[in-house]
Structure formats: C-alpha cells, structure tokens
Amino acid sequence: MTDQEAASTHAARMVAELLPHALGAVLGGSAAQGRSTPTSDLDIGVLVPDSARSGREVLRHEGRLVELFLNSVDDLAEFFQWDRARRRATVVFLYARGATLTDPHGHVARARRMAEEIIKLGPPPLTTEQWRHGRYVLTCYFDDLVDSSSSNRHEQLAVADHALREAAELLTARQDSWTGIGKWLPRRLVEADPELGTKLLDGHQAVAERADPTQLVSAVDELLRSIGGPLREGYSHRWQSSATGRS
Structure with a gap:
C-alpha cells in the first residue's frame, strides 16, 4: 500500500468512526497528492447535515494530527465564495484537487464540480x-x-x-x-x-x-x-468607522 493509499484509508476510517452522520468527505492537501511525510496532518473536508456544526476542528486520531474543514451542504456555496474572496481558496482547492473518501448521496461530486468552476473563474481582481x-x-x-x-x-x-x-x-x-x-x-x-x-x-x-x-x-x-512604480508621496488612506472600531 502506498503512502497515499494508507492516508486515504486512515482518513476514511476516521470519518466513519467519529463522523458517522457525515454526508460526504474528501481528503486534501499533501496526503491526497502523495507528498505527505510521517508527521504531515490529514486535511479533510467534511459535509455535515447541520450548519451549526460548520467550522474548523483539529484532533488527533490513531496518533496522527487531523484538521477537519466542516461545512453544511446548504452553506457550502456561500462558503466557497468567501474562500474565493480571500484569493487563496484553501477549501475550494481541497475539494477540487482532493480524493473522495465517501459520497453516499452525491454531495461531494457536486461540491467538486462547484470548486472546479471557481478555480477556473480565478480569484477576484484587486480594487x-x-x-x-x-x-x-x-x-x-x-x-x-x-x-x-x-x-x-x-x-x-x-x-x-x-x-x-x-x-x-x-x-x-x-x-x-x-x-x-x-x-x-x-x-x-x-x-x-x-x-x-x-x-x-x-x-x-x-x-x-x-x-x-x-x-x-x-x-x-x-x-x-x-504595476505602476513605487508609491510614496501622494498616497493617502482615510480611516473608516465600523462597529468594531477603526480599520
């Protein structure tokens, strides 16, 4: 068994044991690409039925560090747009380039197609x-x-x-x-x-x-x-009031 296969097997086992109600899961990062090391963590995207569970969790399973990216099916499209706006699209790439672990209802397949479309669209331009x-x-x-x-x-x-x-x-x-x-x-x-x-x-x-x-x-x-040359004199920025202070 290759390191990639071993990582996928471990990730699928962890999802089945700890997240039995998951609607789908995908393994991303270096483990999915066969580039992991013995100390690499497992990056796993998990689709959950309840948006209240959405978030990021880190745990250890069978001695290996695991980072979970939890999203509800209903909130995933909105989350992908937020991820794109950061211009890094971390979770978008996880779904687009990762390896499907479980997909009993086809939600992961739809998420992967959505992720691929966003990657083709590219990041938003700077203002x-x-x-x-x-x-x-x-x-x-x-x-x-x-x-x-x-x-x-x-x-x-x-x-x-x-x-x-x-x-x-x-x-x-x-x-x-x-x-x-x-x-x-x-x-x-x-x-x-x-x-x-x-x-x-x-x-x-x-x-x-x-x-x-x-x-x-x-x-x-x-x-x-x-991109227009160095910018020194002539630059200005105005503080903007917000509910959380000034930015």
Missing part, C-alpha cells in the same frame, strides 16, 4: 484602492530593504519576509492567479510567474543565507515597475 495600498506597502518594505544592514540580521530578515509576502500578493494578483501562505506561497508564486517568482524567492534566500539583499531589491523593483 484600485487595494492596488494603491499594496504598492505603497511594498514600496515601504523596498525602501527598508535597501537601507537594511547585515549588522542587524533580525531586522533585515523581518523586512525580507514581509517584502516577499507583499510581493507575492501583488504578483499573483497581476497574473490573475491564486495566492497562498506558508509552503503554498512559493508554489503559487512560481505558478503565477515562473521567472519573476523565482527571482523573488532566490532573492529572499540570498538575504537568509548571505545577508545580501541585492537580488531581492532588484526583483521587488522589477515588480513595482510592472
């Missing part, structure tokens, strides 16, 4: 204000990176990390591609633009390994020039 804000923030990190010194590695590494993250958001948006966080950031970055994405990643690595920001500065500068 004009989001572009301006992104350019301004990345310009700030760019300036800090230019001024960074290897004598203060903590600051230099922190700036490089933020510069890469902001650059990833803007580069994927420029390419109308999905973004990601954690280990998915470099994957999505290279998928969106193999050439510039690799330059950004190599530049970040050079800061980490050699305290040399030159490559990352060059890559960020190239990105900024492709």
